[in-house]
Ligand SMILES: *[C@@H]1O[C@H](CO)[C@@H](O)[C@H](O)[C@H]1NC(C)=O
Ligand SMILES: *[C@@H]1O[C@H](CO)[C@@H](O)[C@H](O)[C@H]1NC(C)=O
Ligand SMILES: *[C@@H]1O[C@H](CO)[C@@H](O)[C@H](O)[C@H]1NC(C)=O
Ligand SMILES: *[C@@H]1O[C@H](CO)[C@@H](O)[C@H](O)[C@H]1NC(C)=O
Ligand SMILES: *[C@@H]1O[C@H](CO)[C@@H](O)[C@H](O)[C@H]1NC(C)=O
């Protein structure tokens with residue numbers, strides 16, 4: 161036992177040393193001025209304490225519970241039997257056979273009662289015995305403490321207190337997760353320097369049925385909704401969606417377990433259904449391009465009602481200014497919604513801005529409003545997708561089947577525009593149809609040819 165070793169070591173501190181050279185050997189004679197610490201007494205107490213704890217287990221309690229349950233069951237049965245016999249009574253008293261059976265029941269119940277009596281008896285005895293032992297231990301401990309010149313026990317107790325404090329400190333450290341609330345433009349994240357390889361990569365429950373879709377988490381969830389994930393597939397013509405599917409966790413999203421579907425409309429497409437894949441969820445409301453208009457739709461997940469706000473009337477929609485690259489255009493991607501630390505943005509293009517990207521902040525009131533707008537020089541059709549981080553717009557372009565490049569940024573705080581970013585995203589499928597940043601986990605959520613993928617942004 162390492163503990164008793166420590167005691168020995170510490171207790172034997174007030175010593176007298178004498179040293180003498182006998183021949184070639186060096187010998188230390190130890191002379192203990194104090195009587196030896198009664199180490200075995202302490203050991204005994206430790207042993208008894210352990211036994212006490214072991215003996216007073218819940219086993220005894222469950223045994224009593226079991227017996228009582230059995231007893232209750234038997235008595236109930238007997239009652240039923242007796243009342244049945246009473247009902248059957250045909251003038252003679254209960255038939256002799258029935259009486260015999262009741263006798264047998266009684267005998268069994270008596271047996272159970274005896275067992276219960278014995279168990280409680282032994283339990284009581286044990287309690288008494290334990291109390292006596294506790295008293296005994298207490299006396300010995302007092303005795304030992306008086307003996308404790310070198311304060312072994314005091315130190316030990318202090319150690320225990322320090323250990324407890326340490327544990328508490330650790331727990332506190334654990335519970336204070338980095339839940340920083342950061343003002344827009346001052347996220348404290350620093351410059352985006354790279355994007356990790358795919359962190360998760362999976363098909364959805366729909367397999368490869370729908371090549372256009374979107375997914376992610378509410379960027380500003382209600383209490384209790386923090387771990388929910390949403391998924392929308394454009395189930396009609398790769399262009400329209402009419403319901404939002406939600407899962408309770410990432411794993412259930414990937415496995416397709418326990419979805420909750422919230423319908424915007426029963427048919428598709430129709431007024432206010434979803435058009436195009438670039439939508440977001442924010443504060444339990446869904447933001448997307450309303451079907452066949454240049455309006456922003458806000459769908460309240462709780463009330464299931466839609467409120468709208470119009471973008472400028474020369475805003476492209478219905479494939480006028482979609483995301484694209486030389487080889488292809490991504491259908492119905494005229495309007496892209498994005499979340500960052502400060503809220504919701506919509507990215508689109510207008511004729512008056514020559515088909516170049518326009519950014520508007522969407523106030524998430526009801527109805528939604530457009531609160532601020534920035535014009536850029538970035539031609540929308542050269543871009544494959546965009547996302548916002550800390551008030552900075554980032555745009556990607558198609559390099560080849562394996563790589564998408566974040567090449568452009570627009571800082572809404574300084575209006576600074578850059579075309580020289582060369583951050584590569586390793587693709588798992590050829591086409592990225594949806595991309596959005598979640599300010600809570602700093603992940604990019606991507607929908608890529610039926611696959612749902614996340615990437616970690618490095619700052
Ligand atoms: C614990 O139970 C064992 C066996 O049942 C018994 O020998 C021992 O005295 C008990 N110890 C205490 C401290 O009750
Ligand atoms: C007494 O009641 C139990 C349960 O209700 C039943 O299984 C048993 O057959 C009855 N015994 C007699 C003698 O009726
Ligand atoms: C329990 O047992 C004790 C003696 O061991 C006895 O005096 C008492 O009457 C019994 N109680 C019952 C309910 O059987
Ligand atoms: C702290 O959290 C980590 C990971 O969540 C866990 O493994 C560890 O046991 C926790 N420590 C404490 C003291 O709660
Ligand atoms: C960026 O991240 C990728 C994937 O983790 C890595 O291969 C690459 O070397 C990184 N680039 C830089 C400039 O750090």
Ligand SMILES: *[C@@H]1O[C@H](CO)[C@@H](O)[C@H](O)[C@H]1NC(C)=O
Pocket residue numbers: 443444445460461462463524525526
């Ligand atoms: C959605 O409806 C709920 C309940 O009426 C309301 O509290 C909430 O503010 C609404 N959300 C939005 C974004 O309007």
